[in-house]
Amino acid sequence: MQEMTTVLATVIHDLFGADVKAELTRPEPQFGDYATNVALQLAGRVGKPPRGVAEQLVEKLREAYGERVSDITIAGPGFINIRLSDSALATAAEAAPTTPPQQFKGQVIVTEYSDPNPFKVLHAGHLYTSVVGDSISNVVEKAGGNVHRVNFGGDVGLHVGKTMWAILQELGGEHPEKLQDVPENGRSEWMAKCYVAGTKAYEDDETAKAEIIALNKRVYQLFADNDHESPFAHIYWTCRQWSYDYFNVFYKRIGTPFEKYYPESEVAPLGLQTVRDQQAKGVYEESNGAVVFDGEKYGLHTRVFINSQGLPTYEAKDVGVLMSKWRDYHFDRSIVITGNDIDEYMKVVLKSVEQYEPELARRTTHFTHGNVKLQGGVKMSSRKGNFLRAVDVLDAANEANRAATGRDDERAVLGAIKYAFLKQRIGADIIFDPKESVSLEGNSGPYLQYAHARARSVLVKGGTAAEHLAELDELERPLARKISEYPEVLEKSAREFMPHHICTYLYELAQIFNRFYEHAHVVGDPREAVRLKLVSLYADVLQDGLGLLGIAAPERM
């Protein structure tokens, strides 16, 4: 593909010397394997009719491509359609599962996503961003990137004050020994309940609000004093650990591992210091007792980085985590994935950092995604406590799967959820339909898992596959062509950081395979060896693609 494009570029240059971008696209199968509209673009610049330009190009292209193409034709207003020779197509298909484009080779890429807060519960959004972030990481890794998956979370901050306040109420004061009364398997729920109670108190009760603000400050002080001994410290550290245990169990369950956590407590000092230093240089300024960045100069909001208590807000901590990642990895690219409510806020943070670390800001890309909503469900609000938790999504899918298949299958359930989340372009809200997600029919994860298992079972039944594909008949050709597209899909997914292209492709691939399989016999057919090779390539691509989505591809289901 890459080489085909280069040849086209050379021909264009030799013939017209014009600066048109040589591009080959995948047209409808009826038109050929590749197509280009460069003749249409050139026509205007050279002042000749498109078809005339196309004719000149075709003549040269036939020569330049030689054996690799079997046919080049002109269609419509001046499209050039190229049909590969069987041998060229066979070579491309054989290479497809194992030769991903390496556009990130040698680059250090840091991906940050999920970002749950200790002392709070994991909600559906965390599940979503974990799945998306993991897949993007996989895709970049496949493209040669040296990927570091990191996770940023608030172990200090007002929400901690809120939860701690309610915890102290529950314990009847600073009595860490009473934490033993909380059952081990109910810890995260107990803390989630405390957060909701603390939030309510903060909103409804002035005295409680003042206490929470004081507790927040006290938590910061724990770190300043390195206090692990006082009763208050005991409670804090124990509950903090409970949260991290809970996160780790969760990530392990869904299969999205992280290399490193950046707790806010760790990055806050650096953030605070950076903001103070840059305040001296005029980047940030004092306003009503707080330190702010005047985003309005850039058409953005003005936001508080250090509050009037002298504590860093999320903004300063984010400066801290950006600087920490920069210090730790000196990345070529940093990808941050969050919900879209963070969008404008992050623009302010990055704009401020751009003033003193322009390279860091330039190398950082922020992607935002929408909210997860249950089909026909209600909007979630983490403050009020009526929201969709991560486990709710897992439970709903598991229940739907049990209803559909009569058994529990975590691999299928996770495959269903991940695929349902990933098949959609990142950006808009996700309407999650548990029933549809676990469906074995249609565009779903389990469907693709099944498609893979089915192909593998054919391979088990069949004899020895051919080493090479050689010539292809009209049943085999469309499948070989689709398989050969795989590297191009990976390239696009990596370039755009968009895994959904892989989903779309895999589903189309499975459809084309089913069409092939419906009409062509494999085992026992005179063409068995070649067809087995094709089935094997197909299964390899499915397995590889599902792997990039973080979805298991079992041999049997």
Place this chain on the structure above:
RNA sequence: GCACCCGUAGCUCAGCUGGAUAGAGCGUUGGCUUGCGGAGCCAAAGGUCGUAGGUUCGAAUCCUGUCGGGUGUACCA
């Protein structure tokens, strides 16, 4: 008010660095099964791509206005 995201078939979504009749799945209607896993295949119905302009040989795709939904707008994250 201002800013950001989103408006494509009944529902859920692809397609958006402009290009050939706007594609899938679900749902609806009809057909195929002595099958290598039919969890499939073949076919039909269903769309003024929110809307009005503009740029272009060509616009779902780019620009502007407008309508609708969501989010954000200083000491939460």
